[in-house]
Amino acid sequence: MRVDEHVAWERDFPVKYLVVHEDEDGRDEFWGRCAGVEGMFLDKVPPPREVLTLRGCAPEGLLRAALVPDGAASALLGDLCVEVWDEEQPVQWWSLVDCVVVAQRPNRADPALVDVVVGAGVEEEEPWVRTLSATPRFQLFAGPTGPTVPVGRCLAVDGLFATRDAPAPTPLTLIGCEPAEPLLAVLRRPRKWERAWAGLWALDRTGRVMYRHPVGLRIETARPSVLGGILLDIELADGGDDRPPLSARHVWETWWRGVPVTRNRWAPLSAEARSQWLDLTAVGMSGQGPDRSGGVHHLDGTYVTDAPGLHCALGEALAGPGGYYGREWNAFRDCLHGGFGVTAPFTLVWRHADVARRALAQDIWDPERGLSYFEEIVQVLEAFGVTVVLR
Structure with missing residues (x-):
């Protein structure tokens, strides 16, 4: 058409x-x-809050830290993913939205394990039409996106399979x-x-x-x-799921006038609106021409105060105003593999890098290694053969 x-x-x-x-x-x-x-x-209306129990839990990483009673770790876990396994593979995925640790106690059957009571909104993701095994396994992961970061496993999740009104x-x-x-x-x-x-x-x-x-x-x-x-x-009757939020209206008005031709048009936007900006860059991602390598690209880090802003700035540095080079960690890695206009080796000169370093210091992307999102992005670039110059 x-x-x-x-x-x-x-x-x-x-x-x-x-x-x-x-x-x-x-x-x-x-x-x-x-x-x-x-x-x-x-x-989007968040799902109703519920109380669930991660029963017989062997916590790791972020979850284990939240259960240590030293006051240093946060009980605010963010979004958790629950993978439900049969004997061979995962068969269901659930999201525990904005998950918070409410209480904990030793598991009665095995004191080496712990029962963790959490509060969260519950959403089923990509349901399979498949009968669960008699003894399913439950794997827990932190965050809805990014590299897989396990935070534990448990024997059951009480309250997970409750009937919910759509x-x-x-x-x-x-x-x-x-x-x-x-x-x-x-x-x-x-x-x-x-x-x-x-x-x-x-x-x-x-x-x-x-x-x-x-x-x-x-x-x-x-x-x-x-x-x-x-x-x-x-x-x-049904306008569809995942509609752009109200904050996207201003972004769409800007893009309705045409693809931006100057840099940093996204800078005054909130983090949510910057994410919508990135969604609009992704529509034209297949039309950026053959890959080129070498040369020097300049990233203006003046306004990189959150993760969406980082990807807005990376897109402009590597693909020009309104250009696409990933809108989150996974998509960014995909772009570095090639097919999106620019491929390593090249040099990225990142001006005002300390803005992102400070702003993303508490955004711990790899709990095991303690890397912030800023540090993780730099390491990914260097692993793909990019010379990163921080200024």
């Missing part, structure tokens, strides 16, 4: 979204275009929509399509796709648009 064939219409306002459906052969089909969308930006979907409304024939067919027979999905492609003012978002096709209402003419306003 050629986007440029659908981005212009004879109206006083621009096309800002395309409705796109992937056919059975994986090809993108044009289903409609819209002047706007209401409900695209939505702050959160009600939040609707989303297509404003000023001009449906193509496939979408008109959905409007004529909505029940046939209510379990199907489509994509909303957000455009900048040049017609470039700057974001893709999946939405359910269950239609609540379709009525003449507030913008008049033959356009429709179509309310979808």
Whole structure:
């Protein structure tokens, strides 16, 4: 599907979204275009807090430190991942969101182990349709991203498999929509399509796709648009998960004007908004040309006060304003393997490096080695053959 064939219409306002459906052969089909969308930006509601017990736990790393009664370690564990294993492999993944140690006591059956009572929000990640073994194993890991950092194992997690109500979907409304024939067919027979999905492609003012978002096709209402003419306003019952947060609205307004051409446009943003900035850089990551190595790249560290800011600055240093070179640790490592425009060996001159060193000093990325996120990024660069000059 050629986007440029659908981005212009004879109206006083621009096309800002395309409705796109992937056919059975994986090809993108044009289903409609819209002047706007209401409900695209939505702050995620955290899961309700629950009390769980990590029973028969052999703690390691971060968790072990939290249980030492010396007052030095924090009981705030952040997000933990629980892997549920059968005899051979993991079969389920759960997130304990914003996990906090509430209490601890020796395990009754084995005093060498400990029962750890925690408070957390509980979310199931990538569920398998598979029967658990009679004696599952539970592996615990720190953090939702980054290198795997084990923090222990346990015999059971009391309360993990409780029945939970799924959160009600939040609707989303297509404003000023001009449906193509496939979408008109959905409007004529909505029940046939209510379990199907489509994509909303957000455009900048040049017609470039700057974001893709999946939405359910269950239609609540379709009525003449507030913008008049033959356009429709179509309310979808399920606007999809993982919508950009409200803080992204300002970021999108900046990018709607076109890919940034000057550096540090992200600098005034919060850490959350900087993460949304990185999401928009990732849309064009496949178009950065063949890899080149050698040369000197300059990183302006003046505004690197958090991890998203570090990746914004790295992207600009290596791929130019609005450029992509990873939005978190794993993606950054992927970029260093090649295929994203720049590959080692090269020299990275990092000016004002002390800003990041101080700001990320408490962001311990590798608890076993005590490395901060700043130190870990420098080590990864050097391991891939980059000469890092800190100034």
